[in-house]
Amino acid sequence: MLFPTITFALFFLLVFVGNWLLMPRQGVWKPFMLIASLVFYGWWDWRFVLLLALSAVANQFFALWIAGMPQRGSGRKWALAVAVAANLGVLGVFKYYGFFVTSVADFLSALNLNADLPLLRILLPIGISFLTFRVLSYVIDVYRGTLRPASLLDFSVYVAFFPYLAAGPIARASEFLPQLRGPRDPRNVDTARAFFLIFGGLAKKMLIADYLATHIVNGVFTTPGQYSSLEVLVGIIGYSVQIYCDFSAYSDIAIGISLLLGFELPDNFNAPYTAASVQDFWRRWHMTLSRWLRDYLYIPLGGSRRGTTRTYVNLMLTMVLGGLWHGAGWTFVFWGFLHGAALVIEHARVIRSKGRALVVQRQRRELAAALEVLGEAAPPTDDRGAAGPSLEYDHRPWHGAVWPRIGVFAFVTFAWIFFRSDTFAAAVSVIARLFQSWGTVGAAVTPGVVLAIVVGIGVQYVPRSVWQRGEAGLSTLNPALQGVLLAVGLMLLDVLGPTGPAAFLYFKF
Amino acid sequence: MDDQRAAGQDEATPVSGESTPRDERGDEALPFGRRRRTAASALVAMLVALALGALFNAPAMKKTALELPFGGERSFRLALVDPLATVSHWLFLDRPARLTADALGRPDPGPTDTQVVVITPTPEPTEGGDSSGGNGDKPKKTLQEKPLPRPFQGHPMHLYIAGDSMMGLPGMALTNLSNKTKLIKAQLDYHISSGLVRPDFFDWPAQLQAKARSFDPGAVAVMFGANDNQALQTSSGKVHQFGSDGWKKEYRKRVEDVIALLFQNGVRRVYWIGQPIMPEPSFNNQMKLMNEIYASVAEETFGVQYIDAYKLLSNGSGQFSQYLRDTNGKLERVREQDGEHLTYAGGLRIAEAVIAAITKEWLSAKKGEAGAPSPKASATASPAP
Numbered sequence: 001m002l003f004p005t006i007t008f009a010l011f012f013l014l015v016f017v018g019n020w021l022l023m024p025r026q027g028v029w030k031p032f033m034l035i036a037s038l039v040f041y042g043w044w045d046w047r048f049v050l051l052l053a054l055s056a057v058a059n060q061f062f063a064l065w066i067a068g069m070p071q072r073g074s075g076r077k078w079a080l081a082v083a084v085a086a087n088l089g090v091l092g093v094f095k096y097y098g099f100f101v102t103s104v105a106d107f108l109s110a111l112n113l114n115a116d117l118p119l120l121r122i123l124l125p126i127g128i129s130f131l132t133f134r135v136l137s138y139v140i141d142v143y144r145g146t147l148r149p150a151s152l153l154d155f156s157v158y159v160a161f162f163p164y165l166a167a168g169p170i171a172r173a174s175e176f177l178p179q180l181r182g183p184r185d186p187r188n189v190d191t192a193r194a195f196f197l198i199f200g201g202l203a204k205k206m207l208i209a210d211y212l213a214t215h216i217v218n219g220v221f222t223t224p225g226q227y228s229s230l231e232v233l234v235g236i237i238g239y240s241v242q243i244y245c246d247f248s249a250y251s252d253i254a255i256g257i258s259l260l261l262g263f264e265l266p267d268n269f270n271a272p273y274t275a276a277s278v279q280d281f282w283r284r285w286h287m288t289l290s291r292w293l294r295d296y297l298y299i300p301l302g303g304s305r306r307g308t309t310r311t312y313v314n315l316m317l318t319m320v321l322g323g324l325w326h327g328a329g330w331t332f333v334f335w336g337f338l339h340g341a342a343l344v345i346e347h348a349r350v351i352r353s354k355g356r357a358l359v360v361q362r363q364r365r366e367l368a369a370a371l372e373v374l375g376e377a378a379p380p381t382d383d384r385g386a387a388g389p390s391l392e393y394d395h396r397p398w399h400g401a402v403w404p405r406i407g408v409f410a411f412v413t414f415a416w417i418f419f420r421s422d423t424f425a426a427a428v429s430v431i432a433r434l435f436q437s438w439g440t441v442g443a444a445v446t447p448g449v450v451l452a453i454v455v456g457i458g459v460q461y462v463p464r465s466v467w468q469r470g471e472a473g474l475s476t477l478n479p480a481l482q483g484v485l486l487a488v489g490l491m492l493l494d495v496l497g498p499t500g501p502a503a504f505l506y507f508k509f
Numbered sequence: 510m511d512d513q514r515a516a517g518q519d520e521a522t523p524v525s526g527e528s529t530p531r532d533e534r535g536d537e538a539l540p541f542g543r544r545r546r547t548a549a550s551a552l553v554a555m556l557v558a559l560a561l562g563a564l565f566n567a568p569a570m571k572k573t574a575l576e577l578p579f580g581g582e583r584s585f586r587l588a589l590v591d592p593l594a595t596v597s598h599w600l601f602l603d604r605p606a607r608l609t610a611d612a613l614g615r616p617d618p619g620p621t622d623t624q625v626v627v628i629t630p631t632p633e634p635t636e637g638g639d640s641s642g643g644n645g646d647k648p649k650k651t652l653q654e655k656p657l658p659r660p661f662q663g664h665p666m667h668l669y670i671a672g673d674s675m676m677g678l679p680g681m682a683l684t685n686l687s688n689k690t691k692l693i694k695a696q697l698d699y700h701i702s703s704g705l706v707r708p709d710f711f712d713w714p715a716q717l718q719a720k721a722r723s724f725d726p727g728a729v730a731v732m733f734g735a736n737d738n739q740a741l742q743t744s745s746g747k748v749h750q751f752g753s754d755g756w757k758k759e760y761r762k763r764v765e766d767v768i769a770l771l772f773q774n775g776v777r778r779v780y781w782i783g784q785p786i787m788p789e790p791s792f793n794n795q796m797k798l799m800n801e802i803y804a805s806v807a808e809e810t811f812g813v814q815y816i817d818a819y820k821l822l823s824n825g826s827g828q829f830s831q832y833l834r835d836t837n838g839k840l841e842r843v844r845e846q847d848g849e850h851l852t853y854a855g856g857l858r859i860a861e862a863v864i865a866a867i868t869k870e871w872l873s874a875k876k877g878e879a880g881a882p883s884p885k886a887s888a889t890a891s892p893a894p
Contacts, residue, residue, distance in 0.1 A: 020552075098831070098832070098842055101840070102840050121831040186548040187545075190545050192546070223681045422853055426853070468541050469541050472544075475545075476544060479550040480557050482558075484558075486557075487557065487565055488565070491562060494569055494618065495606050495610045
């Protein structure tokens with residue numbers, strides 16, 4: 001069931017009414033929300049529901065198993081390993097089977113070997129990567145002792161909660177389960193923010209993402225030879241805007257409809273194309289994935305505690321696996337590698353700044369000691385004692401206000417080429433076309449395309465306070481008037497938007 | 510990766526949100542005095558938005574309902590939407606959307622009047638412009654029977670590629686291959702969910718005619734059928750269920766009419782791409798029925814070549830497979846996740862077959878010679894399975 005459809009609107013209206021009517025009776029509300037979520041998911045394919053149910057039951061078993069073991073001892077570790085392996089195994093079969101088979105076949109072929117590999121047709125359940133990370137967060141938190149196992153019903157509601165089911169945000173069990181402890185308050189619903197997020201999400205999806213996809217991006221990435229170099233450049237930038245407007249739209253709508261149901265989900269985007277470093281970009285882009293990778297992969301690998309080289313290895317490994325999480329293909333791996341390499345370079349620059357600062361600090365201390373020996377007036381001391389002032393250095397890998405932002409956007413946009421392309425050959429042909437046909441503008445660079453790109457990037461530079469004032473203004477209006485404004489907005493979306501709903505890009509991840 | 514933050518939080522593993530549950534933050538002040546409202550007020554706002562939105566968008570909703578396949582769901586939706594559209598019209602609530610669309614140069618959101626486009630083929634143009642052939646001499650050659658002009662650098666042959674979403678990636682692959690020849694200029698034009706059965710949804714005959722005039726293609730590659738497995742309505746208003754004799758007759762006529770329309774507008778060759786093998790047996794049988802019609806029409810019409818995508822996308826045993834080996838033995842995924850649409854690699858197989866047929870007819874012959882002995886004779890033109 002897609003968000004921008006009448007079917008979903010009617011579905012949500014029914015769920016909304018049922019949600020608040022049944023909320024005081026949690027014993028009824030929870031099965032109701034679980035069933036509603038399963039209907040939402042089963043709308044695509046009823047077989048997906050089986051996977052969801054199996055995942056909930058199996059991971060609840062793992063969590064109870066782990067929780068029942070003594071804190072100290074290898075049993076817990078083994079139980080966790082089994083749980084992680086089982087979840088990654090399911091993900092691997094559904095998502096990476098084809099990638100694995102074709103890669104093995106290529107490898108054998110390179111060795112002049114031929115093997116009859118089983119070529120199965122496996123249906124990829126929507127949002128399975130998100131599901132895997134959600135349930136792993138639960139099992140790992142239980143293992144760490146930061147979360148007690150929930151009831152099977154609560155856990156199932158967490159696993160299947162329909163707003164974030166298909167494409168995130170990746171709400172952790174520790175964020176969502178506490179909200180199931182008691183009924184939500186029907187007098188305290190953040191309706192204005194919810195409506196802003198839902199309508200804004202629909203606008204980003206229908207007016208910018210889908211428009212750019214059909215008017216330039218799809219063509220440029222599949223038939224670059226048909227386009228001038230300028231068109232290809234605009235198409236590549238257009239994809240940066242498209243993927244942001246598409247994915248952040250889904251997150252916004254998911255957060256908005258959750259708010260209407262009384263639940264808060266974590267933010268997932270914060271103006272990512274205003275980032276002044278790649279590190280900053282990952283604090284703003286798909287934030288729930290970034291922190292998942294940080295807390296459940298990067299830090300367990302050792303984080304930055306085990307020396308510079310190990311830090312770099314951990315960064316690369318985390319980003320490469322993050323790339324592979326997005327899709328089963330070597331182009332995704334390379335995309336992750338590019339981001340990992342950029343993070344390593346930035347890390348090295350910051351380390352160098354720190355090293356210089358340490359040298360200066362040491363020289364100052366030596367000078368101070370020498371002056372003292374010479375009987376001169378000692379340098380002023382303060383409450384920080386003999387160690388002197390704390391080490392101060394610029395933590396930014398790149399300096400300046402404008403160029404780092406342009407540079408990071410250019411890098412991220414370049415990396416998206418590999419993310420968008422099916423094969424390296426396709427990516428290279430897009431890049432090569434950038435240098436082959438300058439001199440003409442091309443018919444695909446229309447005012448509409450340029451406007452969509454400018455708006456898609458420009459909205460990220462609008463201060464948050466502007467949106468918050470708008471939300472505050474909307475919140476003071478009479479509900480009927482709010483409805484009228486939304487209706488006019490929906491009419492405009494219908495007139496200006498594409499014919500028929502298009503699936504969100506991140507569904508396939 | 511947020512390395513700095515990570516390093517900071519590394520030693521002190523963050524305790525879960527249990528310590529600060531969000532459900533205890535309901536009364537916290539919101540920025541700029543934003544007010545929380547009751548669930549009831551949210552319901553009022555949503556009901557007003559949906560009701561008024563439905564009235565504003567009633568014409569578009571009616572159009573969507575009309576475009577559904579003939580049957581129960583369509584009738585049910587129309588029964589709901591028709592009164593809504595009437596009320597919307599009485600209350601002038603359909604005007605804002607129409608005026609906005611008009612002002613912005615967008616298509617009218619309401620249903621079009623076109624239900625069934627009737628094409629009346631005229632006799633194909635012949636050499637000397639006499640199409641009657643009734644002057645006592647032997648019948649003159651049609652345009653398609655005349656030698657094909659050989660394209661050269663600077664004067665490429667125009668190839669128009671048309672179809673539904675199944676033509677998406679094959680069309681793109683065909684476009685790329687055409688570019689490589691430098692002798693073929695391709696233009697791809699595919700429309701999702703379209704076909705020959707429902708001109709009220711997308712009027713392909715009108716589109717083909719317009720493109721044939723504006724782009725002046727020498728050859729056209731078309732791929733229809735994946736959305737045509739539904740009932741169709743004849744110009745007399747009679748509805749034929751899919752697969753019935755009446756349906757087959759009418760569908761065949763539409764295929765023939767489309768070809769005639771293209772030929773009337775100067776197109777010299779039509780490469781009609783059949784449907785590939787499908788994973789679901791019932792859908793596959795429907796596609797086989799379509800392929801029989803396309804292959805049969807191509808067999809009987811000079812200048813039309815059938816491209817057997819069914820065979821090209823089957824494995825060695827003639828069965829469906831998501832993966833196939835290419836000519837170098839490399840295993841590649843040829844179908845998308847749905848099993849129906851083609852990946853670029855799958856589309857490339859069809860594109861190569863079309864390019865091979867075009868090369869044989871248009872690019873291989875010496876100057877002044879007829880393009881090919883017979884367009885029906887081709888390695889890729891095998892009958893439907």
